[in-house]
Amino acid sequence: MSESLYVMDDSNLQSISYETLDLWFPQTVSSDEAFEGTLTSGIAGAKASLTFSGSAIAVFGIATTVEGANPPAVQFAIDKSLTVISTAPNNGSVDFEFPFLDVEDLSSAQHSLEITVLNATKAYPFALDFVAYLPISGATPTASQRIITSSLPEPTTPVSSTNSSGAPVGAIVGGVIGGLALLLVAGLAIYVLCFRRRSSGQAFFYATPAKAEDLLDQGCPTPYQLPPPSTPGFGAQSYYSAAPTSAPSAYSAAPSAYAAPSAYSATPSAYAASLPYTAPVAASEAPISEYSAGTSTSGPSHPPSLYVVNNAALSRDSPNQPRSKAAEAGLLSVPQPATYHADSGIRFNSAGESLAATKAQGLDDDGRDV
Template structure:
């Protein structure tokens, strides 16, 4: 940027000098004539995308145009370059005033030993508020002569219009903020990766630690469904055909005991030769055959139960408790599984106490000191007492 220290004979190139200025995009440039406030009465307006260039040999260069005010329209922005290097981007003001000598560019300190190319690129401009270029001036090297279309004026390089800060701010907009763009991309990628990791930890890691969230029966193993594989006991129902008819009732003299598991015939009530019921239990199967030498009331009572009779049923004595048989469908107990029930149990023996009662219910004293099992009580002393059989 020049601080107006460069002065001398400047060569001026007017906007309509198409021999010196090359308008690359002719369809985006428009010449305006009869402009009283302009140099030589002409200006050239360009819209966005318009480009132009100028070759010169000098140490300083400047571009002058017109800046005006247009309501509700953005001002034009123009980018300038020297030998392909962007040096400045200038935006015209739109502050309610008109400036017919607005300095868009003022650059000095160039190398005078070689030629330079000034590039003009209109970035933003519309037909309502275009970029209006009036002329270009440059400070030639010593001994240079202008062309026929150029004129010479003794002046100094004009100062940039407006403040230097606004010009610098306009220049700073020329380059894209590469660092900010790269940093934003990297930050966005890091945020995406962090979000994906958080989702994985919240969803998949929790599911792996707690096992499968759902249990499918098709993939179940035998150990997973213990309640389903364990055999459950079923109720044991006794059919009516398997229940034996009752052998005792109102018309029976005896109460039938449970049928022995060793006899295939149902229990039979023994016949008595007396009309009165006997107080003694009739012997069954003593091993002497069907003809016994004793009457039912005189037969000796054995202290031991005999199992030799095949036709007599086994009757449990009073006070004994029959062993309940388990249902075949009930689960076996631990003792049965261990084989403890296969050990034969000791036999329980029942003997006659020998105590007899008279008609008044009093015990009859024994006649001698001999065993009560061998005492025979006369038939006349017997009283009509019901049998002492009790159902098992």
């Protein structure tokens, strides 16, 4: 369907603003090749802009083929939100009315269009021919614009478009800087806290909790004196030593006939003097018979067995041990000298009177008259 279109030629400087004049190159060609016989070629970095009041717009140029050169790529931004990037085909053919841009269904209002050449060289530049748009109701063309009756063609190549509706660059940069500042402040706070904890001697850093005044104490504590080691209970240079009391004995199963107190244990002898000292027991303070292997009323039921220890210098005398329990109880391993008492010859009766006095008075042993 043919409609009235408003056309802006590339040479119309009143409608098209070329911002980078050093990157745009006007050309004059045959009218069969371009609209009104003019072209404006731009290379990478060239920019231009224009405004229009319409609901559709198209940008036409020349697409040719250049061996060894990349085709031009151009970016179009409508109202700084809708972005379209278009690339020439470079397929071996020549198109004198190639639609680099064809956008429809725009709102019925005034719009802006920005053109930026992304990739183009002088060998194969972006050749702009004209811009055509479908005016809105009530819009009138300017004196430099022409009105043609035609329809906007469909683009011959796919067009990639992206909506640039993201956050502003300034806001993004500010957010990044703010985040970095927050991380820096947090790291500094953690460092200060750790340093204070270390200097205050917290247990986390294994520091001593002692205070300064405690370390300045001039008092000297009295060292603990260890008591002298006790002398072994068997006496010095003893030929015998006590064996473990828990060792099994063949004589501990049944009472022995020799369990009763022996006559040999009451009187000290030379053999008893040479025997080693054995520890006293609470059951009886009487000496233990060397023949007692079972239950005894005068000593422990199981006296410790004796075994020979290696001692080159055997000693037959066992001196008293001043620190042993036997010495404290008065039981010494060395026999004491006997004490003898003389008989006075005095006798007493059942009444407790001396027999010599009663006989002198004529009385019998029981105190009765003779």
